[in-house]
Amino acid sequence: MGPGEELAERFRDGDEKALRTAYERHGSAVLVLGVRLLGNRADAEDVTQATFVAAWMGRETFDPERGSLLGWLLGIARRKAVDRLRSAARDERITDTVRSQPVPTTAADSPERVVDRLVIADELNRLPSEQRRTLELAFFDDLTHPQIAAVTGLPLGTVKSHIRRGMANLRRRWEVDGAASGPRSAGPSLAR
Amino acid sequence: MQHLDPDRLVLLSLAEEVADDHESAHLAGCATCREELRTLEHVAELGAESADMRELPPPPESVWAGIQAEVARATAPAAPARRRLRRTPAGDRRRWLAPVLAAAAAAVLGIAGTAVVMRGPDQPPAADVTARATLAPLPSAPPDARGDVRVLADDEVVVDVQNLPLTTGFHEVWLIDPDDTTKMLSLGNLPARPEAVLPVPPGTDLNRYRLVDVSDEAHDGDAAHSGKSLLRGTLTY
Numbered sequence: 001m002g003p004g005e006e007l008a009e010r011f012r013d014g015d016e017k018a019l020r021t022a023y024e025r026h027g028s029a030v031l032v033l034g035v036r037l038l039g040n041r042a043d044a045e046d047v048t049q050a051t052f053v054a055a056w057m058g059r060e061t062f063d064p065e066r067g068s069l070l071g072w073l074l075g076i077a078r079r080k081a082v083d084r085l086r087s088a089a090r091d092e093r094i095t096d097t098v099r100s101q102p103v104p105t106t107a108a109d110s111p112e113r114v115v116d117r118l119v120i121a122d123e124l125n126r127l128p129s130e131q132r133r134t135l136e137l138a139f140f141d142d143l144t145h146p147q148i149a150a151v152t153g154l155p156l157g158t159v160k161s162h163i164r165r166g167m168a169n170l171r172r173r174w175e176v177d178g179a180a181s182g183p184r185s186a187g188p189s190l191a192r
Numbered sequence: 193m194q195h196l197d198p199d200r201l202v203l204l205s206l207a208e209e210v211a212d213d214h215e216s217a218h219l220a221g222c223a224t225c226r227e228e229l230r231t232l233e234h235v236a237e238l239g240a241e242s243a244d245m246r247e248l249p250p251p252p253e254s255v256w257a258g259i260q261a262e263v264a265r266a267t268a269p270a271a272p273a274r275r276r277l278r279r280t281p282a283g284d285r286r287r288w289l290a291p292v293l294a295a296a297a298a299a300v301l302g303i304a305g306t307a308v309v310m311r312g313p314d315q316p317p318a319a320d321v322t323a324r325a326t327l328a329p330l331p332s333a334p335p336d337a338r339g340d341v342r343v344l345a346d347d348e349v350v351v352d353v354q355n356l357p358l359t360t361g362f363h364e365v366w367l368i369d370p371d372d373t374t375k376m377l378s379l380g381n382l383p384a385r386p387e388a389v390l391p392v393p394p395g396t397d398l399n400r401y402r403l404v405d406v407s408d409e410a411h412d413g414d415a416a417h418s419g420k421s422l423l424r425g426t427l428t429y
Contacts, residue, residue, distance in 0.1 A: 027256070029248060056263055117241050121242035135239060
């Protein structure tokens with residue numbers, strides 16, 4: 001059982017320390033998603049707070065078999081943010097006031113895409129360090145495999161196998177936790 | 193027909209190498225490999241885009257304080273009534289009001305008396321005091337500013353302050369963990385009278401959150417501590 005799974009179990013079992021740990025580990029991801037969806041920090045902080053409270057109250061509905069704790073939290077945060085946008089839109093119609101910021105709607109910044117990035121970033125952070133390092137060099141520094149081998153001092157064959165395994169891990173995580181992953185465990189009706 | 197080597201697909205997805213003629217022909221005719229490559233390319237794109245999602249700043253501490261308070265509220269049994277100041281019989285209210293208003297005015301001027309003056313003789317005896325703190329002024333407060341804090345057995349805190357400087361905002365009472373001063377929770381605002389009775393959120397660990405802090409807060413909609421502490425003192429038992 002990895003550290004993520006163990007945390008998820010403790011969270012589900014109602015261990016308050018697990019709530020704090022989950023917040024320390026995932027609070028910033030939830031906040032970032034809120035900022036991207038709502039366009040302002042104050043609302044995003046409210047949504048972050050509401051998300052963790054709802055998750056805690058609805059923790060028994062969290063099913064670790066169906067996705068990670070982060071994926072579940074991001075699912076709750078999305079619904080909280082959408083609820084807030086709807087009520088803001090309602091207020092706007094009634095009071096005719098203008099919302100402070102437009103909500104980003106471009107495909108690159110779509111909620112799904114932001115969730116996917118957060119999930120991938122989380123998985124990248126969890127990979128064994130050499131796998132992570134080689135993927136970082138490939139993704140962020142755009143290095144070729146031979147260049148990565150030169151930079152890290154690892155044999156080329158090792159670099160290739162790290163990249164292959166790392167990509168397989170990211171892909172598996174994305175398929176389980178990504179925004180487009182079918183019916184998911186993000187749906188406790190309590191946690192709305 | 194043999195599918196393309198998974199390792200080759202990873203290389204192609206990272207645009208590390210370009211598909212040769214044989215591979216291009218295979219991809220054109222094989223939906224499975226095409227889908228596989230498309231998925232890997234998407235993951236690689238997300239990987240590259242995840243760069244700015246890796247070292248995210250944590251939310252402000254007020255968010256955690258809010259979570260704790262809401263969780264505590266939701267899990268605690270219904271709190272007992274906390275209307276200490278309204279225990280005075282109704283008939284006494286008017287007679288009682290004038291000195292209160294005077295005291296409130298005095299508090300605004302920063303020369304408040306203490307609560308003892310306000311207590312009617314028919315007040316029920318105070319609940320047992322379980323902890324106390326004497327608040328001393330920080331450099332930002334006048335040297336004669338001071339305060340006294342009593343924690344009562346029924347989870348209320350009585351805060352009695354004197355000579356606080358005038359504020360255009362309000363004064364707020366906090367409990368801080370002295371071992372990690374980023375950890376704090378708000379007890380509430382001080383009303384414009386010398387003595388305030390504030391409920392302690394259920395489940396609060398007063399051994400940990402034992403540093404009492406009175407701050408000057410602006411009406412700026414920011415629920416976090418302003419950083420302008422006026423008085424501080426540590427609870428002792």
